[in-house]
Structure formats: structure tokens, C-alpha cells
Amino acid sequence: MLAVSDYAAISHRQDAFSGSYISAICAAAGCGVEAVTLDNDKVDYLVRSRVQGKILNKPQIDIQAKCERSGMATSDPISYSLDLDTYDALRDVKVCIPRILVLVLVPDDVQEWIMQSEHALLLRHCAYWVSLKAMPSSTNTATQTVHISRMNVFGPQVLQTMMAKIADGIEL
Numbered sequence: 001m002l003a004v005s006d007y008a009a010i011s012h013r014q015d016a017f018s019g020s021y022i023s024a025i026c027a028a029a030g031c032g033v034e035a036v037t038l039d040n041d042k043v044d045y046l047v048r049s050r051v052q053g054k055i056l057n058k059p060q061i062d063i064q065a066k067c068e069r070s071g072m073a074t075s076d077p078i079s080y081s082l083d084l085d086t087y088d089a090l091r092d093v094k095v096c097i098p099r100i101l102v103l104v105l106v107p108d109d110v111q112e113w114i115m116q117s118e119h120a121l122l123l124r125h126c127a128y129w130v131s132l133k134a135m136p137s138s139t140n141t142a143t144q145t146v147h148i149s150r151m152n153v154f155g156p157q158v159l160q161t162m163m164a165k166i167a168d169g170i171e172l
Contacts, residue, residue: 022065031048032049044063062100084138099131104127
């Protein structure tokens with residue numbers, strides 16, 4: 001495969017890749033996804049479903065997306081450092097729409113992020129999710145390490161289950 005040129009900053013590429021990963025999962029799950037153009041509230045994507053539940057219809061999840069060039073997960077749980085503003089926004093119990101953090105882990109080498117052939121488009125490596133709602137406030141001054149179980153793979157069936165839970169009034 002031909003090498004990909006460095007036309008953009010790595011952080012911009014990570015943002016775009018994590019968004020594409022989330023969009024692919026949403027497409028496979030039958031959910032709509034919308035990128036937030038101005039991330040003032042620590043929400044990058046709005047995900048909507050047409051699920052009709054016992055309590056609510058058409059649930060929504062707000063996603064804060066992060067992408068880390070660390071390769072495949074090797075520890076469980078996965079540790080990730082969030083800035084305090086993001087941590088506080090994600091742990092807020094008063095928001096009406098559930099919020100989750102989606103962490104996409106990719107190879108350190110950008111050339112390995114995607115493998116493509118006539119038979120498949122492979123996005124490497126994996127995304128994991130966590131709800132930080134009601135987590136304790138941090139005593140740190142700049143960042144807070146969060147822990148994400150490797151069991152929390154962000155995939156289409158998981159997303160559909162989350163939407164059904166929200167529609168039935170169950171916390172994530």
C-alpha cells in the first residue's frame with residue numbers, strides 16, 4: 001500500500017478518524033449521527049435512534065470522542081487522562097441527555113490506521129466507551145485519569161442496547 005502523506009496535523013487526523021469510526025458504528029446500528037460544529041459543552045457527536053421504549057421514544061446519546069495513538073489495548077481497564085473540564089462535563093448528573101466518552105485506540109504509525117482492499121476496509125484498532133455520570137469530583141488541578149473496561153467495546157449491537165436502555169429509562 002502506498003504511504004499517506006502528512007497533509008494535516010496528527011491531532012486533526014485523530015479527530016477525523018475517531019469521528020469516522022463513530023459514524024461507521026452508528027451507520028451499522030441504524031442510528032443517525034451529527035457532528036457538533038462548536039464543542040463548547042464537551043460534546044463532539046449527537047447520536048439519535050428511532051427506538052420506541054417503555055418510557056421514551058427516539059433516544060439520544062451525546063459523545064465526547066478521543067483518539068489515542070497507543071496501539072491495541074494491553075491492560076484492563078484502559079487508563080486515559082482527561083482534562084478536568086471534560087471530566088466534569090461528562091460526570092454531570094443534571095444533563096438530560098446521557099453522555100459517554102468514546103476512546104478510539106489506533107496504531108502509533110498513521111500508515112497502519114487503515115487497511116484497504118477490494119474486499120474490505122479495515123479501521124484499526126478499537127473503540128471503547130464509558131459513562132462517567134456521577135463520578136466523584138477530582139482533587140487534581142489539570143487532569144483526571146479515567147478507567148475504561150475492555151469489555152466496553154463500542155460497536156453496533158452495544159449502541160443499539162444503549163438506545164433501548166435510555167428509551168426504557170435505564171441509566172447507562
